[in-house]
Amino acid sequence: MRLFLDTANIEHIRHGVRLGVISGVTTNPTIVSREGKVDYQKLVQEICSIVPGPVSTEVLSQDVAGMITEAREIARWAENIVVKIPASLDGVEATSVLAKENIKVNFTLCFSLNQAILGAAAGATFVSPFVGRLDDVGEDGIRVVADIVEYLEYYQLPTQVIAASIRHPQHCLAAAKVGAHIATVPYNVLLQMIQHPLTDTGIKRFLDDWKRTQQT
Numbered sequence: 075m076r077l078f079l080d081t082a083n084i085e086h087i088r089h090g091v092r093l094g095v096i097s098g099v100t101t102n103p104t105i106v107s108r109e110g111k112v113d114y115q116k117l118v119q120e121i122c123s124i125v126p127g128p129v130s131t132e133v134l135s136q137d138v139a140g141m142i143t144e145a146r147e148i149a150r151w152a153e154n155i156v157v158k159i160p161a162s163l164d165g166v167e168a169t170s171v172l173a174k175e176n177i178k179v180n181f182t183l184c185f186s187l188n189q190a191i192l193g194a195a196a197g198a199t200f201v202s203p204f205v206g207r208l209d210d211v212g213e214d215g216i217r218v219v220a221d222i223v224e225y226l227e228y229y230q231l232p233t234q235v236i237a238a239s240i241r242h243p244q245h246c247l248a249a250a251k252v253g254a255h256i257a258t259v260p261y262n263v264l265l266q267m268i269q270h271p272l273t274d275t276g277i278k279r280f281l282d283d284w285k286r287t288q289q290t
Contacts, residue, residue, distance in 0.1 A: 122152035173197025206239035
């Protein structure tokens with residue numbers, strides 16, 4: 075399972091790339107708003123210059139024509155741009171048009187297998203089921219991820235699953251177990267994934283034991 079960062083913070087992205095474990099980035103209007111008043115295009119282009127893989131950038135239009143126009147413009151910003159299109163009826167139609175133009179689409183705000191089926195049929199490069207938001211309303215987010223993965227594998231479809239709305243390391247673990255192609259994680263979750271108290275105590279013990287050998 076590949077890891078993307080779900081952020082628009084440049085320093086966090088640079089750190090993730092330096093670690094050698096981050097191969098893509100996902101953004102959305104909420105995430106971008108956390109960075110204050112910014113030139114959206116310049117910010118996205120800077121992210122694209124840092125990250126070796128796909129950078130998902132969301133349209134704001136809600137109608138077919140607006141989504142297509144906006145997506146075509148965004149796709150010109152960088153070669154590794156992926157346009158995020160919402161899992162609505164207009165979004166399905168827009169995805170179908172854009173896919174035929176070889177514009178990569180991340181079919182986002184996906185909450186059911188039915189939505190993923192339509193996104194994949196329309197030609198989306200990625201579908202993004204939102205794990206945490208499903209859990210918030212009493213549904214099993216990881217089960218939805220598993221159902222989508224199983225469907226795509228059974229019919230040998232090229233669309234990949236991005237497990238999104240990841241809230242904690244256990245979500246990453248569960249997404250990996252059910253075969254998600256990608257998990258897009260907040261920066262704090264990325265940092266938490268490496269942490270384990272036994273590692274900390276083990277390092278301390280090794281260092282303490284080594285210091286004792288140098289004192290004799």
